[in-house]
Amino acid sequence: MTLYDIPTLTWNVALGFGIALGVGWLLLGLLPRMQVRQIAYEDAPESHQGKTGTPTMGGLAILAAVAAAAMVSQGPETTALLFLVFGCALIGFIDDYLGVRRGKNAGLRARTKFLATALVATVFLRLVADVGGDTLFHAGSFALVVPHWLWFVLGILAITGTAHAVNLTDGLDGLAAGAIVPPLYVFWAIAIVMRLPAGDNWPAVVGFAIGGCLGFLVYNRHPARMFMGDTGSLALGALLAGAAILDGQMLLLLVVGGVFVAETLSVMLQVAYFKLSGGRRIFLMSPLHHHFELKGWPESVVTLRFWLASTLCSVVGWVIGHAR
Numbered sequence: 001m002t003l004y005d006i007p008t009l010t011w012n013v014a015l016g017f018g019i020a021l022g023v024g025w026l027l028l029g030l031l032p033r034m035q036v037r038q039i040a041y042e043d044a045p046e047s048h049q050g051k052t053g054t055p056t057m058g059g060l061a062i063l064a065a066v067a068a069a070a071m072v073s074q075g076p077e078t079t080a081l082l083f084l085v086f087g088c089a090l091i092g093f094i095d096d097y098l099g100v101r102r103g104k105n106a107g108l109r110a111r112t113k114f115l116a117t118a119l120v121a122t123v124f125l126r127l128v129a130d131v132g133g134d135t136l137f138h139a140g141s142f143a144l145v146v147p148h149w150l151w152f153v154l155g156i157l158a159i160t161g162t163a164h165a166v167n168l169t170d171g172l173d174g175l176a177a178g179a180i181v182p183p184l185y186v187f188w189a190i191a192i193v194m195r196l197p198a199g200d201n202w203p204a205v206v207g208f209a210i211g212g213c214l215g216f217l218v219y220n221r222h223p224a225r226m227f228m229g230d231t232g233s234l235a236l237g238a239l240l241a242g243a244a245i246l247d248g249q250m251l252l253l254l255v256v257g258g259v260f261v262a263e264t265l266s267v268m269l270q271v272a273y274f275k276l277s278g279g280r281r282i283f284l285m286s287p288l289h290h291h292f293e294l295k296g297w298p299e300s301v302v303t304l305r306f307w308l309a310s311t312l313c314s315v316v317g318w319v320i321g322h323a324r
Contacts, residue, residue, distance in 0.1 A: 009188065009207050012072070016065035018256020024061035024219045028226060031055035036100050038227050054224060057096050058216060059232015062177075063089055065212030066205060068240070073204035074226055080127035081205050081242050087120035088163050088238035092230030107230070114160055117234065121159035125152055128246060135248035139321060144251065151250075158250050159241040165260035166237030167230055168267060168287045169306075172299050175220035175289060177213045178307045180236050182314035183256040184210050187243035190321050206243050209236065222300045252321050256311035263287040 031037075038056040066085055070078065095107035108116075134151040137144040146154070168174035188206040215235070219226040228236075237260070244253045254261055266288035273282050284294040292302045 002166075008204075008251055009192075009210075012069070012204050013211035013214070014067060015037055016208035017215040017259065018211075019065040019068050019208075020061040020212040020215025021218060023064040024058060024216055024226065027058055027061055028055065028219060029174025031057060031226070036096075038091055038229075045090075051224070051227075054227055056100070056134060056227040056229040057093065057231045058219060058226035059089065059092070059228035059230075059235060060231050062212035062216050062228065063235060064207065065208045065215065066235075069205040069208040073119055073201040077128060077131055077202040077246060078205060080124055081202050081239070081246065083127070084120060084124040084159070084242045085205070085209075085235045085239045087123070088233035089231055091116045091120070092167075092232070092234035096231050097228040098225070103181045113230075113234075114164065117163050117238070118156050120238070123154045124159065124242060125155045125245070131246055133248060136249075137251040137321075138248050143248075154250060155245055158245065159238055161264070162241035162253060162257060162260065163234045165239035165257070165264040166240065167233040169260055169263045169289070170228060170233040171287060172289050172293075172303050172306075173224035174217055174220050175303045175306055176236070177217050177220050177228060178303065179259050181213050181311040182311045183240055184213075184243065186252075186256050186314045186318045186321065187240070187247050187249065189318065190247050190249060191243070193322065202246060206239065209239055222303065247321075249321055252317050255320060256314050256317035259310040263289065266291070 032055055035057055036057050038051060038054045063086065066082070070082065091113055092317040093110070096114060098107035129148070129152075132149050134145050135143050135152065136146055166176055166180060171180060184206050188203045188210070189200065191203045191206075216226075216228065216232070222227065240257065241250075241253060244250050244256075264287075266283055266286045270281060270283055270286040275281065285291055289302050289306060292305075293299060297305075
């Protein structure tokens with residue numbers, strides 16, 4: 001990485017941080033007046049019932065930072081990535097809005113959210129097919145290339161799966177917003193060092209998002225004064241997958257996003273085992289972060305350790321993806 005690249009990221013992050021900080025401050029006053037408040041899940045740990053009433057849809061602060069990236073980055077790849085982020089954000093916004101309007105944590109049906117996310121992913125992949133090509137992973141001279149139809153199908157699964165995995169992870173104060181920063185940095189760095197597109201600085205979108213997440217954490221750290229809601233979590237997950245696809249590193253998501261993979265697998269395993277065993281459980285509660293809560297870990301400790309795990313996964317992913 002050249003000395004020029006670090007100041008570039010720092011500048012993008014700083015702008016994103018400032019925008020999210022300012023917009024978040026406005027939302028703290030606006031959302032309660034509009035009665036946009038979180039309703040805790042009935043099945044969540046008892047300690048989470050006290051979170052009911054906290055303003056939600058705070059992901060709009062992060063989205064404001066991401067939108068500002070268009071000021072310094074233009075081109076077809078940037079446009080496609082912004083479409084992906086804001087398309088999934090809209091799905092999350094509708095889900096949050098319906099939940100607030102109904103007065104319970106029940107917005108769009110899961111099937112509807114998955115299908116809508118897949119539709120947005122399909123359009124994105126059509127827009128970037130020439131960039132992402134058919135490559136799932138590359139390191140140095142090695143590249144794993146698959147037929148285009150398979151790349152397309154796996155791309156839909158990657159975006160849909162990652163978006164909803166981040167959504168599952170967004171269950172503790174600061175957890176998702178902090179855990180996604182290291183993976184985003186990895187894909188930004190890989191793009192800058194190995195594959196910076198000529199004439200289309202789409203990594204700027206990622207840099208602004210990193211700053212947006214850090215700015216949002218000022219309000220979302222424990223005890224949270226504001227939640228991102230599906231508006232933010234679906235958008236961030238889609239951005240992470242979109243950056244991996246533009247890098248030609250789709251498979252690296254499994255390593256870099258290890259925390260999100262673990263959270264998703266914990267739910268899948270819990271549900272499957274519950275049905276097959278006639279009501280028995282593997283975990284005290286899923287997703288995985290709730291299991292550790294019920295084992296007696298303080299919420300802030302769970303969050304910090306998941307952040308550290310995400311950082312470790314990202315370091316391993318960087319070593320793999322940066323191999324020459």
